[in-house]
Amino acid sequence: MKKYFYEIKFFIFMRILCDGIMALSVAALPALQKKLFDLITGKVINTNSFLTIVVIYVICLLGAVIFCYFSMIFSWKAGLNFEQSLKSDFFKSIFSSRYENFSAKDAGEYISIQGNDITALDQDYLTPLIDIIQAANKIIIFGVFLFVNVDWRISTVILLGSILTIMIPKWASKPLATKRNAYLNQMGVYVSKIKDFLEGFKVIQSRTRKSINREHEKALVTTKNMRFEYGKFKCLTMALEHLSLSCVSAIAFIIVSILLLKHEITIGTCLAAFGYINVFIEPINDFMYDLNSVSSLKMTKEKVLSYLKEVPNDELKVKKQFNSDIVFDNVAFEYNNFSLSGVSCRFEKGKKYALIGHNGSGKSTLINMLMSYMTEASGTIKIDGENISSLDTAQIMYCLNQNEHIFSDDFMNNATVFSSYSESDVNKVTDNLKMKIVDVVKSQNNSQQLSGGEKQVLGIIRMLTANTEICLMDEPFSAIDVKTTELLENTLLNIEEKTIIMVTHKLSKNLDKFDEVILMDSGKIVQKGTFEEISKTEEYKKIQMVQA
Structure with a gap:
């Protein structure tokens, strides 16, 4: 005092x-x-x-x-x-x-x-x-x-x-x-x-x-x-x-x-x-x-x-560049009745990954641990060989949540998070996304009044404006119509320099656009490989039957 x-x-x-x-x-x-x-x-x-x-x-x-x-x-x-x-x-x-x-x-x-x-x-x-x-x-x-x-x-x-x-x-x-x-x-x-x-x-x-x-x-x-x-x-x-x-x-x-x-x-x-x-x-x-x-x-x-007295940890090393990979090594996590156990996987720079599985299988938990929203109970998560717990990854990694928060403000303040990101970058992103829905999103003075799908489009614009090398997405198209989803998904997956890890519940042929599909069940990775390989497995067919 x-x-x-x-x-x-x-x-x-x-x-x-x-x-x-x-x-x-x-x-x-x-x-x-x-x-x-x-x-x-x-x-x-x-x-x-x-x-x-x-x-x-x-x-x-x-x-x-x-x-x-x-x-x-x-x-x-x-x-x-x-x-x-x-x-x-x-x-x-x-x-x-x-x-x-x-x-x-x-x-x-x-x-x-x-x-x-x-x-x-x-x-x-x-x-x-x-x-x-x-x-x-x-x-x-x-x-x-x-x-x-x-x-x-x-x-x-x-x-x-x-x-x-x-x-x-x-x-x-x-x-x-x-x-x-x-x-x-x-x-x-x-x-x-x-x-x-x-x-x-x-x-x-x-x-x-x-x-x-x-x-x-x-x-x-x-x-x-x-x-x-x-x-x-x-x-x-x-x-x-x-x-x-x-x-x-x-x-x-x-x-x-x-x-x-x-x-x-x-x-x-x-x-x-x-x-x-x-x-x-x-x-x-x-x-x-x-x-x-x-x-x-x-x-x-x-x-x-x-x-x-809760001073932020200024000792975290600011990670400014993503060089090679993200590695989960035998990671475990427990919360209430849910547990994640023995998760080991590798995400390579520039590749696109889809996480699929039943609700509650652990897909979002992987994303949350990468963003340090949750801390692993055991095992390690490393980026370029460095433990994620010692890093500030805001410069290289952005997470787009299914219900991305939209502020009660205009489009530009939402897209730039009150000038945290460049307005010129916003303009570049919106110029590349030639869709009517983008014009609707830009014209709203109070972005909180946008529809669910429009808010998700604004969230994607914000993520691309942040211009990070790694993009984590948790059900980013759940409220967007099929046609707009396809256009946005193609745009994102065609950005060669970005590493994308996307949680999705949609099981379709679009999954063949990803370099690797990771199938999770009950807190474990049960299959991983190309969509062609995954689609032939019994685990994938079980998920298809449930969704059908």
Whole structure:
């Protein structure tokens, strides 16, 4: 967290400076009131002294207002920069994490941390933390003015009583933090639910609407109850703080009254004492409230920082050129009820490969392990003799998924991934793909509104724009019509310099365009060879019968 405080140190310093000047201005007011009343109740009224006190009083009032305004401006600037920096680093950390780590949580939880937890750190951690320094400054300044301008007995009672009240936040901090963390975690669950329901909008109709509303209501009520539990305990601690401070004010009031009745203090001192009781108690109250806020965010702060500590592995060697082959050597992988075992195969540079087999046979798993979305349990995967776990392969390898994500943006930002790839390369690709569907894809302002097949065409344009030597494709034509599929497939397979590994469920004569067909079943490679060789095997005929 030090990094983020350092980035806004200027705004914090200016805020504290402005608060200090404002506190001096406010602390001077009761002292001036005392001098004014002592002057008026005296035997001789000095007109010049009277006017001087009034002018200084007005200047102090104006000074308090002006520096209060600047204090708030610097506070806003510090908070906004703090939140921006945290959110920026949070997303950089998430985007740099391994897919396995990222997919362990629902996207809604990340959204909740970004929208709720980090905002809470700004509003209920950073701001109160600065306010604690401000309150401490006020306590020191008001304390000095109190002892200088008011009877020491009154000052001592106010000071000691205020110090005792500071023990309340310390008692309440741990349970308050636990309750707040539980509420924020539940908020993450609720956001995930909302995201899930909205993404499944097509499923919501007259028969399902009531049940989905009921599920939403359950999540909403649980979230509300957890927030209430947190709020109820927070109200209790605040009430106890107000009670303790009210007791201090009452005791000070009684002592002032007794001393005034005994004529041991003047009316001016009495008035100043009442003024300082109010201005001194206020920062004590702020101090306790802010201390509770900071304490309640302890677990949230640790959770957010745990993400920011996940620094991407910069030690990975950037692979810039594909020279010879990809080799799977006795690779095994297990996940839930699925297992991949004893997979050994070789993909040569420039050749085209088709992976076929039943659903769940392990075809997509091979692709996912090549992309490091999954990590093999045993065995090795090597590119040009180097272990894939030590490589950054983004420069040489691109994976096109069946449901490739399309952003809610225009064609060019989708094709270039927001200028990650060259626009000129996009134009070259689209010029070579002379199809009406490409024109339709290019004309849509919001690419999310494209049909399933059109989105897949956009995904293929994006892959070709990335211009990698290795193209991995997982059912890339599943939503595209037969004619367009044939045109696109021919275009891809005729690019000599590209190594293509394609997962496909379509068993047709088009498979003879591939250099090698790999047939998988139950997590194993059962046959591999040319289509002519594979098509004669019993395993291939079984798959044909199932699809028929």
